[in-house]
Amino acid sequence: EKRPQLSRLRRLNKIISVSEPSEKNYIIAFAEIERIVAQLGLPKTIAEEAAILYRKAAKKRLIKGRSIESMAAACIYAACRMHKIPRGLDEISGSARADRREIGRSYRLLAKEVISKVPPSKATDYVPRLVNTLNLTAEVEQLAIKIIREAYSLRLTSGRMPKGLAAAAVYLAAILMNQKRTQREIASNANVTEVTVRNRFKELMEKLQFIVIV
Known part of the structure; x- marks a missing residue:
């Protein structure tokens, strides 16, 4: 026993x-x-x-x-x-x-x-939170998303970090809607460098043919 x-x-x-x-x-x-x-x-x-x-x-x-x-x-x-x-x-x-x-x-x-499929991050996913933290309006958010979609259609996003593109689109949209924020503010809130914002912004300006006085 x-x-x-x-x-x-x-x-x-x-x-x-x-x-x-x-x-x-x-x-x-x-x-x-x-x-x-x-x-x-x-x-x-x-x-x-x-x-x-x-x-x-x-x-x-x-x-x-x-x-x-x-x-x-x-x-x-x-x-x-x-x-x-x-x-x-x-x-x-x-x-x-x-x-x-x-x-x-x-x-x-x-x-x-472990994970079978993880959806890739999209630049548009980052826009709402970034707009909110910068106290920008819904109009800026909508325009930034339109800019990103246009960039996708023109294949400007290949090899580009989604949040960097989102930051540049928000920066551009804010300027166009007379709610300008500095590149430093945008970069800090998007957790990217100012250089990234500046480079993506220049690409958007050139390819989408915006005329903006910065």
Whole structure:
């Protein structure tokens, strides 16, 4: 009687010793996800989706050789893309406890092994939030989206970062609607460089043939 009981206890002890570290990792990961989501002002659905993705990644042993923090941040980035909430890697890494490169590597692995299809970010996805943070009107938003769609139709977007194009379109639309903001303001709120805004703006001006006094 004692021997089978002892055997069961040994098996139970083995199960507990294996499961405890993983449960501890989940607790750390979910706390990190909640912290980043709160800091970025993201909806709860993103935290929930990111937690599901993290569990899937852990079950496939994708965390091995990577930090919990980088995979947690990568899951948030993926969840944002899946729900079409525009947040760039730079923005997420700014709130994460892992660097951008490490998060990027974790995301690529996650996209390959866990997520079947993640819709690519579009420049138009970034416009509403950017317009809102700059206190611009709905007219600026509508015009910026029209500018971006025209740029897509003329194939001006190939190889261009979506949020850089969005920033330039908002900058141009704001000027045209007499609600001008500086390139520095636009760049800071879009989380891109002033050089990016300036270069994309010049391309839009040349190809779309706008005449604007800056």
